[in-house]
Amino acid sequence: xxxxxxxxxxxxxxxxxxxxxxxxxxxxxxxxxxxxxxxxxxxxxxxxxxxxxxxxxxxxxxxxxxxxxxxxxxxxxxxxxxxxxxxxxxxxxxxxxxxxxxxxxxxxxxxxxxxxxxxxxxxxxxxxxxxxxxxxxxxxxxxxxxxxxxxxxxxxxxxxxxxxxxxxxxxxxxxxxxxxxxxxxxxxxxxxxxxxxxxxxxxxxxxxxxxxxxxxxxxxxxxxxxxxxxxxxxxxxxxxxxxxxxxxxxxxxxxxxxxxxxxxxxxxxxxxxxx
Amino acid sequence: xxxxxxxxxxxxxxxxxxxxxxxxxxxxxxxxxxxxxxxxxxxxxxxxxxxxxxxxxxxxxxxxxxxxxxxxxxxxxxxxxxxxxxxxxxxxxxxxxxxxxxxxxxxxxxxxxxxxxxxxxxxxxxxxxxxxxxxxxxxxxxxxxxxxxxxxxxxxxxxxxxxxxxxxxxxxxxxxxxxxxxxxxxxxxxxxxxxxxxxxxxxxxxxxxxxxxxxxxxxxxxxxxxxxxxxxxxxxxxxxxxxxxxxxxxxxxxxxxxxxxxxxxxxxxxxxxxxxxxxxxxxxxxxxxxxxxxxxxxxxxxxxxxxxxxxxxxxxxxxxxxxxxxxxxxxxxxxxxxxxxxxxxxxxxxxxxxxxxxxxxxxxxxxxxxxxxxxxxxxxxxxxxxxxxxxxxxxxxxxxxxxxxxxxxxxxxxxxxxxxxxxxxxxxxxxxxxxxxx
Numbered sequence: 001x002x003x004x005x006x007x008x009x010x011x012x013x014x015x016x017x018x019x020x021x022x023x024x025x026x027x028x029x030x031x032x033x034x035x036x037x038x039x040x041x042x043x044x045x046x047x048x049x050x051x052x053x054x055x056x057x058x059x060x061x062x063x064x065x066x067x068x069x070x071x072x073x074x075x076x077x078x079x080x081x082x083x084x085x086x087x088x089x090x091x092x093x094x095x096x097x098x099x100x101x102x103x104x105x106x107x108x109x110x111x112x113x114x115x116x117x118x119x120x121x122x123x124x125x126x127x128x129x130x131x132x133x134x135x136x137x138x139x140x141x142x143x144x145x146x147x148x149x150x151x152x153x154x155x156x157x158x159x160x161x162x163x164x165x166x167x168x169x170x171x172x173x174x175x176x177x178x179x180x181x182x183x184x185x186x187x188x189x190x191x192x193x194x195x196x197x198x199x200x201x202x203x204x205x206x207x208x209x210x211x212x213x214x215x216x217x218x219x220x221x222x223x224x225x226x227x228x229x230x231x232x233x234x235x236x237x238x239x240x241x242x243x244x245x246x247x248x249x250x251x252x253x254x255x256x257x258x259x260x261x262x263x264x265x266x267x268x269x270x271x272x273x274x275x
Numbered sequence: 276x277x278x279x280x281x282x283x284x285x286x287x288x289x290x291x292x293x294x295x296x297x298x299x300x301x302x303x304x305x306x307x308x309x310x311x312x313x314x315x316x317x318x319x320x321x322x323x324x325x326x327x328x329x330x331x332x333x334x335x336x337x338x339x340x341x342x343x344x345x346x347x348x349x350x351x352x353x354x355x356x357x358x359x360x361x362x363x364x365x366x367x368x369x370x371x372x373x374x375x376x377x378x379x380x381x382x383x384x385x386x387x388x389x390x391x392x393x394x395x396x397x398x399x400x401x402x403x404x405x406x407x408x409x410x411x412x413x414x415x416x417x418x419x420x421x422x423x424x425x426x427x428x429x430x431x432x433x434x435x436x437x438x439x440x441x442x443x444x445x446x447x448x449x450x451x452x453x454x455x456x457x458x459x460x461x462x463x464x465x466x467x468x469x470x471x472x473x474x475x476x477x478x479x480x481x482x483x484x485x486x487x488x489x490x491x492x493x494x495x496x497x498x499x500x501x502x503x504x505x506x507x508x509x510x511x512x513x514x515x516x517x518x519x520x521x522x523x524x525x526x527x528x529x530x531x532x533x534x535x536x537x538x539x540x541x542x543x544x545x546x547x548x549x550x551x552x553x554x555x556x557x558x559x560x561x562x563x564x565x566x567x568x569x570x571x572x573x574x575x576x577x578x579x580x581x582x583x584x585x586x587x588x589x590x591x592x593x594x595x596x597x598x599x600x601x602x603x604x605x606x607x608x609x610x611x612x613x614x615x616x617x618x619x620x621x622x623x624x625x626x627x628x629x630x631x632x633x634x635x636x637x638x639x640x641x642x643x644x645x646x647x648x649x650x651x652x653x654x655x656x657x658x659x660x661x662x663x664x665x666x667x668x669x670x671x672x673x674x675x676x677x678x679x680x681x682x683x684x685x686x687x688x689x690x691x692x693x694x695x696x697x698x699x700x701x702x703x704x705x706x707x708x709x710x711x712x713x
Contacts (some may be wrong), residue, residue, distance in 0.1 A: 029434075155452070159449065159452060159453065159573055160567065160573060162575065162579045162582065162583070164583075164586045164587075164590070165438075165452070167434065170434075170437070170438070173455065174451060174452055174453060174454060174455030174456075175452065175453050175454075175455075175550065176453070176454050176455045176550070177455050238547035238548070239547075239548065240548060241547065241548040241549060241550070241571060242548065242550060242570060242571040243570050243571065244570065
């Protein structure tokens with residue numbers, strides 16, 4: 001277990017250096033520093049994959065009942081989505097949001113002591129996996145849309161108000177690139193979010209014999225789902241591009257984060273990850 | 276005799292265009308024009324002649340006055356003009372100042388439009404030409420290579436050449452910031468005019484897909500469309516085509532706005548809210564300023580673009596200060612090399628003289644040995660040579676350190692050459708007898 005502790009610390013260190021060096025590279029507009037920073041984060045990601053894989057392989061079943069594992073998995077998913085967007089859109093910029101988020105959530109997973117969750121039955125395991133997996137991917141995509149949205153709003157304001165583009169704004173990709181990131185996040189993220197939520201309800205039906213339990217988490221999630229659906233609809237039917245989807249994506253991610261951290265840890269809910 | 280670097284020049288700051296034209300050195304060959312002669316005062320030369328500057332960089336081995344006279348006479352002789360007129364307008368730098376000037380020119384810090392990229396290319400051409408004419412040597416070769424690399428450093432480490440400083444480029448830069456790649460986008464040109472056409476041309480050069488040209492007279496539209504390989508249309512049809520246009524450049528002579536926010540709202544709906552970029556070059560303006568209030572629509576008029584250009588220029592001036600620091604560092608490095616240049620022949624002379632003596636002594640000693648075999652010879656040679664190396668090590672280190680710390684070791688190099696008599700001069704027995712008497 002000690003060797004895992006060391007590996008975890010090393011991964012956190014890589015994410016930390018990746019996050020800080022990217023910020024420095026962006027502020028001083030040094031392309032090389034940014035590249036080094038992305039490689040640091042990438043190395044962290046590879047080790048993180050190994051870490052998760054080993055934990056799963058060694059403690060199969062048992063680790064699936066620990067909140068620590070899921071939080072670590074969420075951090076990993078953030079980076080996976082960042083890599084996807086980086087590969088498809090050349091959006092290296094999102095490392096600015098991905099690396100610190102991964103660092104934050106991963107460190108948090110290290111800080112909490114392993115809590116045990118209700119063990120999913122064999123049959124329900126599928127629904128549970130689907131619930132967790134698709135929701136994590138959609139949240140990670142929204143995190144990327146959040147980063148892209150912040151950059152969009154900033155750049156849009158700069159261009160609209162005709163103020164001078166500073167070093168950072170000058171190095172940013174174009175508005176259309178950020179809008180494409182939003183497009184991806186919405187068109188993949190929303191179906192996954194729907195799937196994940198439904199899978200959760202189905203799992204709940206198997207586990208607690210009731211679909212909706214007026215759990216605060218469930219109410220919050222349904223609220224977010226309606227906003228997400230609105231955004232999806234507006235984008236899909238051709239109404240929205242640019243600023244409005246960017247703003248709504250920011251809102252949706254902030255709410256998801258509140259839901260994930262606030263509700264899972266500070267309220268009485270059966271989504272509790274509290275030790 | 277030591278080598279000294281000189282730079283003579285005219286530029287847009289010191290001479291008006293008539294003078295620069297009169298003293299242009301296009302096609303001047305320093306070798307065939309006898310600027311470089313055997314035993315003459317100038318041993319290396321490079322000529323740079325552009326519309327904003329005419330410069331001669333050279334390395335001289337004689338007194339400054341002789342070099343100056345030679346250069347100015349050859350220069351004015353080539354142009355068939357009065358040397359006095361020339362000397363009234365030139366600037367003249369030597370050594371460090373000359374190096375710094377050349378490096379600043381290469382980094383475009385001395386250009387009329389600060390940071391413009393052409394000058395580096397012109398300097399490279401001038402250098403290539405002078406290499407072909409064999410008018411450069413060790414010093415100018417190294418100096419030019421270093422000026423290129425320092426220019427590259429200023430360009431990558433500062434933003435001195437990064438932002439647009441003309442209205443049409445500023446428009447292109449903004450379009451790229453909004454749309455990214457332009458190769459899937461169309462522009463519409465409404466009305467014509469020099470600036471609008473220039474902007475259209477820059478957009479096309481940056482990969483724009485197509486240009487639609489609308490004009491009051493259809494013939495003019497057709498003519499422009501042919502030039503830009505685009506589509507022509509009547510002024511009345513613009514609203515029909517606006518949904519296809521991402522970038523709109525307007526410069527009609529209309530007395531009031533021809534495009535209003537209300538019109539654009541419809542257009543946006545048809546475009547599914549894809550962004551639009553309006554560039555209004557007309558005075559009075561063609562496009563209602565309220566258009567800028569719509570989401571995903573950006574409107575810049577001529578004053579806005581002018582302001583962007585002014586800000587970019589101010590930004591370049593700020594960056595130029597950083598660039599000048601980089602140039603200074605590079606000049607320092609070059610000077611260090613220059614001073615070690617004087618040192619290395621002395622070191623070589625010193626060591627080879629020592630080795631000569633050592634080998635001679637080995638030979639003599641071998642003769643005195645009863646049976647000197649190959650092994651003994653090798654050992655003795657090794658002994659003698661390493662003795663020389665060890666003995667001369669300290670003086671060499673001393674010279675190198677002087678050269679590093681004081682920028683030049685000329686006086687010590689001179690002393691060392693005298694102490695070890697490296698120039699093999701015949702010294703009379705009582706050479707300084709007169710000094711003693713005083």
